[in-house]
Amino acid sequence: MKEPFVTREQLETITQQFPTPFHLYDEKGIRETARALHQAFAWNEGFKEYFAVKATPTPAILKILQEEGCGVDCASYVELLMSHKLGFSGSDIMFSSNNTPLSEYVYAREIGATINLDAYEDLAGLKASAGIPEVISCRYNPGGTFELGTDIMDHPEESKFGMTKEQLIQAFTELKELGAKKFGIHAFLASNTVTNDYYPELARQLFELAVEVVEKTGVDLDFINLSGGIGINYRPEEKANDILAIGAGVKKVYEEVLSPAGLGQVKIFTELGRFMLAPHGLLVTKVLHKKETYRTYIGVDASAVNLMRPSMYGAYHHITNMDNPDGEARIVDIVGSLCENNDKFAVNRELPETKIGDTLVIHDTGAHGYSMGYQYNAKLRSAEILLQEDGSSRLIRRKEEPEDYFATLYGFDFEK
Numbered sequence: 001m002k003e004p005f006v007t008r009e010q011l012e013t014i015t016q017q018f019p020t021p022f023h024l025y026d027e028k029g030i031r032e033t034a035r036a037l038h039q040a041f042a043w044n045e046g047f048k049e050y051f052a053v054k055a056t057p058t059p060a061i062l063k064i065l066q067e068e069g070c071g072v073d074c075a076s077y078v079e080l081l082m083s084h085k086l087g088f089s090g091s092d093i094m095f096s097s098n099n100t101p102l103s104e105y106v107y108a109r110e111i112g113a114t115i116n117l118d119a120y121e122d123l124a125g126l127k128a129s130a131g132i133p134e135v136i137s138c139r140y141n142p143g144g145t146f147e148l149g150t151d152i153m154d155h156p157e158e159s160k161f162g163m164t165k166e167q168l169i170q171a172f173t174e175l176k177e178l179g180a181k182k183f184g185i186h187a188f189l190a191s192n193t194v195t196n197d198y199y200p201e202l203a204r205q206l207f208e209l210a211v212e213v214v215e216k217t218g219v220d221l222d223f224i225n226l227s228g229g230i231g232i233n234y235r236p237e238e239k240a241n242d243i244l245a246i247g248a249g250v251k252k253v254y255e256e257v258l259s260p261a262g263l264g265q266v267k268i269f270t271e272l273g274r275f276m277l278a279p280h281g282l283l284v285t286k287v288l289h290k291k292e293t294y295r296t297y298i299g300v301d302a303s304a305v306n307l308m309r310p311s312m313y314g315a316y317h318h319i320t321n322m323d324n325p326d327g328e329a330r331i332v333d334i335v336g337s338l339c340e341n342n343d344k345f346a347v348n349r350e351l352p353e354t355k356i357g358d359t360l361v362i363h364d365t366g367a368h369g370y371s372m373g374y375q376y377n378a379k380l381r382s383a384e385i386l387l388q389e390d391g392s393s394r395l396i397r398r399k400e401e402p403e404d405y406f407a408t409l410y411g412f413d414f415e416k
Contacts, residue, residue: 001236001318001320002236002318002320002363002364004282004320004322004361004363005026005028005029005280005282005387006024006026006282006361006387008322008323010387010391010393011024011284011322011359011361012359013393014284014385014387014393015284015286015359017393018383018385018393018395019399020284020285020286020301020302020359021283021284021285021286021300021301021302021306021382022283022284022382022383022384022385022399023281023282023283023284023306023365023366023369023370023382023383023384023385024281024282024283024284024361024384024385024386024387024393025058025061025277025280025281025366025384025385025386025387025396026280026281026366026387027064027386027387027388027389028387028389029279029280030061030064030065030068030276030277030280030366031064031068031389033243033275033276033279033280034049034064034065034068034069034070034276035068036243036244037049037243037247037270037272037275037276038068038069039244039247040243040244040246040247040248041247041250041268041270043247043251044251044254044267044268045267046223046265046266046267046268047267047268047269047270048069048070048071048267048269048270049065049069049070049071049269049270049271049272049276050070050071050072050073050093050094050225050269050270050271051065051070051071051072051073051271051272051273051276051277052072052073052075052228052271052272052273052274052367053072053073053074053075053079053082053083053273054075054079054273054368054371055273055274055276055277055278055367055368055371056273056277056281056366056367056369056370056371057079057082057371058370058384058396058397059082059086059396060384060386060396060397061277061386061396062082062083062086062088063086065276066086066087066088070276071088071091071092071093071094072088072092072093072094073093073094073096073271073273074093074094074095074096074097074113075095075096075097075098076097076104077101077103077104077107080093080095080104080107080108080111080113081107084111089111089112090111090112090113091112091114091135093108093111093112093113093114094113094114094116094137094225094269094271095108095113095114095115095116096116096118096139096186096227096271097116097118098118098119098160098161099118100118100122100125102125102126102128102129102130103129105125105126105129105130106129106130108130109130109131109133114133114135114136114137114184115133115136115137116136116137116138116139116184116186116225117136117137117138117139117163117171118139118161118162118163119162119163119167120163120167120168120170120171123171123174123175127178132175132178132179132180133180134179134180134181134182135180135181135182135183135184135222136175136180136182136183136184137183137184137185137186137223137225138163138168138171138172138175138183138184138185138186139161139162139163139186139187139188140162140163140165140168140185140186140187140206140209141156141157141159141161141162141163141164141187142156142165142187142189142205142209143156143157143164145157156189159188161188162187162188165209165212168185168209168213169213169216169217172213172217172219173217176217176218176219180219181220182220182221182222183219183220183221183222184221184222184223184224184225184269185206185209185210185213185221185223185224185225186224186225186227187202187205187206187225187226187227188227188228188229189202189205189229190202190229191228191229191231192229192231192232192234192274193229193230193231193241194231194232194233194238194239194240194241195241196241196242196245196246196249197249198229198230199226199229199230199246199249199250200246200249200250200252200253202226202229203224203226203249203250203253203254204253204257206224206226207224207253207254207257207258207263208257210224210258210263210266211257211258211261211263214261214263221263221266222266222267223266223267223268223269224266224267224268224269225269225270225271226250226268226269226270226271227270227271228270228271228272228273228274228275230243230246230272230274230275231274231275232274232275232278232279232364234278234315234316234317234318234363234364235316235318236318241275243275250268254268273367273368274367274368276367277366277367278364278365278366278367278368278369279363279364279366280366281364281365281366281367281369282361282362282363282365282366283302283306283307283317283361283362283365283369284359284360284361284362285300285301285302285306285359285360285361285362286300286301286357286358286359286360287299287300287354287355287356287357287358287359287360288300288301288337288356289356290354290355290356295331295332295333295348296330296331296332296333297332297333297335298332298333298334298335298351298354299335299336299337300334300335300336300345300360301337302336302345302362302382303336303337303338303343303377303379304336304338304340304342304343304376305336305338305373305374305375305376305377305379305381306336306369306370306373306381306382307345307362307365307369307372307373308372308373308374309368309369309372310344310345310346311340311342311343311344312372317345317346317362317363317364317365318362318363318364319334319345319346319349319351319360319361319362319363320360320361320363321351321352321354321358321359321360322358322359322360322361323355323357323358323359324352324353324354324355324358325352326352327352327353327354328352328353329350329351329352329353330350330351330352330353330354331348331349331350332346332349332351332354333346333347333348333349334346334349334351334360337377338376338377338379339377340376345362370382370384370397375405378405380399380400380401380402380404380405381399381400382399382400383395383397383398383399384396384397
């Protein structure tokens with residue numbers, strides 16, 4: 001079983017102050033994970049974690065990570081704008097976007113963000129709009145299938161992201177001629193891997209690529225960005241990744257490949273949005289209805305607008321009944337109220353007997369939870385609450401009100 005980071009008594013106090021549904025985050029856990037990551041990569045003098053803003057674009061969370069020495073990875077203008085408003089600037093910001101409007105390159109240059117080009121074709125647009133910076137990165141896609149042993153992890157050839165090796169080498173050659181001084185390589189080969197072997201294998205591929213690219217282009221390689229892909233154990237029977245073992249595995253490959261090639265000064269960057277935040281968030285919801293037809297449906301006040309992953313991907317999120325955690329098991333579907341049949345948090349799930357009024361927590365929603373929300377059926381986005389290290393809680397994003405929903409409609413055949 002998964003244990004929530006909040007007690008029943010704490011949660012009862014919180015729900016008396018803040019109505020459900022809401023996302024709850026664990027400050028203590030966030031800080032501990034950030035420190036463990038930095039410990040795992042302390043062997044690399046230039047190491048930096050660039051937290052993926054898209055995972056949890058909440059200022060209070062980003063400030064915690066900023067205090068823990070993290071930078072930010074942005075993918076859009078508004079993510080750049082938010083990060084800059086929070087005091088991130090220059091080398092604290094990585095801008096990894098695709099199909100990028102040229103105006104966003106201009107803004108990224110204004111605030112000194114490191115631009116990570118997704119496509120060789122983007123080079124011309126960057127040159128024409130914002131100019132070529134002295135520090136720049138390019139995103140690599142090896143194509144084919146990515147495997148660990150006999151397990152197929154993902155299919156890079158189907159990904160819209162990144163350049164071929166030939167395009168990467170050509171891009172570096174041209175960027176160097178245009179005045180770029182320092183270079184980075186970035187790649188993402190698989191998502192949410194629950195194995196300590198993924199990052200070292202990704203590192204080996206990128207390190208070997210780096211050696212070849214430097215030999216062919218003569219560029220000054222400043223960093224290699226291993227991006228994301230380290231997952232979490234959404235299912236309780238899965239064994240969590242060991243970040244210290246992962247860091248040691250990357251170090252071993254670094255010393256085998258980069259150091260002998262004279263590249264022992266290269267910095268290692270990461271973008272571990274899911275790993276950093278997912279386990280430290282819960283979606284808190286209350287049971288509103290119980291329906292018996294061909295199945296037993298437990299209706300809650302949250303829906304897919306609060307957590308899209310189960311409906312979009314069929315993703316598993318563990319659920320705990322805080323009021324009856326040890327009750328007799330029942331097979332149920334946990335559902336929201338959207339007019340869509342995929343609005344389900346659990347399907348044919350064995351859960352302790354649940355009654356109307358019970359408080360449920362849906363685990364591992366700290367990344368790609370609130371951020372993927374939407375407003376279908378005119379549902380309003382929920383609040384976000386931070387459980388602070390001292391055990392108190394505070395509101396870090398208020399829930400939306402009808403006036404928020406109407407704000408962009410006034411004056412367009414709709415009046416106050």
